[in-house]
Amino acid sequence: xxxxxxxxxxxxxxxxxxxxxxxxxxxxxxxxxxxxxxxxxxxxxxxxxxxxxxxxxxxxxxxxxxxxxxxxxxxxxxxxxxxxxxxxxxxxxxxxxxxxxxxxxxxxxxxxxxxxxxxxxxxxxxxxxxxxxxxxxxxxxxxxxxxxxxxxxxxxxxxxxxxxxx
Amino acid sequence: xxxxxxxxxxxxxxxxxxxxxxxxxxxxxxxxxxxxxxxxxxxxxxxxxxxxxxxxxxxxxxxxxxxxxxxxxxxxxxxxxxxxxxxxxxxxxxxxxxxxxxxxxxxxxxxxxxxxxxxxxxxxxxxxxxxxxxxxx
Numbered sequence: 001x002x003x004x005x006x007x008x009x010x011x012x013x014x015x016x017x018x019x020x021x022x023x024x025x026x027x028x029x030x031x032x033x034x035x036x037x038x039x040x041x042x043x044x045x046x047x048x049x050x051x052x053x054x055x056x057x058x059x060x061x062x063x064x065x066x067x068x069x070x071x072x073x074x075x076x077x078x079x080x081x082x083x084x085x086x087x088x089x090x091x092x093x094x095x096x097x098x099x100x101x102x103x104x105x106x107x108x109x110x111x112x113x114x115x116x117x118x119x120x121x122x123x124x125x126x127x128x129x130x131x132x133x134x135x136x137x138x139x140x141x142x143x144x145x146x147x148x149x150x151x152x153x154x155x156x157x158x159x160x161x162x163x164x165x166x
Numbered sequence: 167x168x169x170x171x172x173x174x175x176x177x178x179x180x181x182x183x184x185x186x187x188x189x190x191x192x193x194x195x196x197x198x199x200x201x202x203x204x205x206x207x208x209x210x211x212x213x214x215x216x217x218x219x220x221x222x223x224x225x226x227x228x229x230x231x232x233x234x235x236x237x238x239x240x241x242x243x244x245x246x247x248x249x250x251x252x253x254x255x256x257x258x259x260x261x262x263x264x265x266x267x268x269x270x271x272x273x274x275x276x277x278x279x280x281x282x283x284x285x286x287x288x289x290x291x292x293x294x295x296x297x298x299x300x301x302x303x
Binding site: 003004005006011012014015016018019020022023026027030031032033034035036037038039042078079082085086099100103104107108112115116118119122123124125128129132133136140 | 170171173174175177178179181182185186189190193194195196197198201202237238241242244245246249251254255257258259261262263270273274276277278279284287288291294295299
């Protein structure tokens with residue numbers, strides 16, 4: 001019975017070489033990138049960038065307090081972003097409407113630097129990828145910030161205590 | 167300073183290792199599949215739908231894997247299947263909007279989001295962005 005169209009060892013070799021080449025190509029990009037991101041975290045660069053972006057983000061309905069979890073999520077990833085966000089919610093720094101907008105933004109656009117570089121390493125166009133995702137996330141957040149008024153939050157984002165009330 | 171570099175290096179190596187563990191087996195598996203008629207059959211079924219977003223039928227494999235498993239699984243498949251730059255860019259943009267839906271839903275749930283709506287939003291963004299790139303490129 002002939003399942004494959006060529007010798008199995010040839011296919012295995014092809015797979016091994018191809019996969020290892022891809023892994024090495026990505027390592028070249030991921031390792032330096034992680035060092036740069038580590039510097040950004042260590043010197044609290046994101047903290048500093050926050051005040052720069054705050055006025056822009058206020059236009060899409062996010063206050064200064066929501067800017068920090070947003071940037072953390074966009075740069076470092078969803079897990080970090082959600083951690084900071086839950087912390088801010090507990091402290092009462094951001095309201096439900098902002099939580100909803102943050103969620104919409106972060107769920108579509110997180111760890112954008114890492115993802116874009118990794119996908120670029122396998123041959124994708126970096127600029128389309130990076131700016132496409134960023135602009136897409138900003139647009140959808142702006143649309144929702146116009147749609148969601150204070151009293152309609154339950155529509156998209158159900159905060160825990162409310163679930164108990166119902 | 168050196169500690170920061172070390173820390174970043176360690177993280178980079180650990181991410182690369184995590185990625186390699188997923189990517190290498192999947193890449194080899196797909197290489198084997200490519201030497202059977204299976205991929206052609208799957209691709210044939212999806213060709214008519216994916217045509218509208220500028221992708222060949224075999225891209226269905228990448229999209230399903232990326233959304234149900236994770237981004238790195240999809241990345242393992244892309245080089246193995248041989249796409250053009252335009253196709254890779256469209257696939258990448260779709261995947262960057264919508265990937266690891268199961269794992270990331272758990273995180274979104276913890277933040278108190280409606281999973282159905284958020285996932286529909288992500289998939290919708292992926293499809294719309296692909297349509298736009300396909301029209302403009």
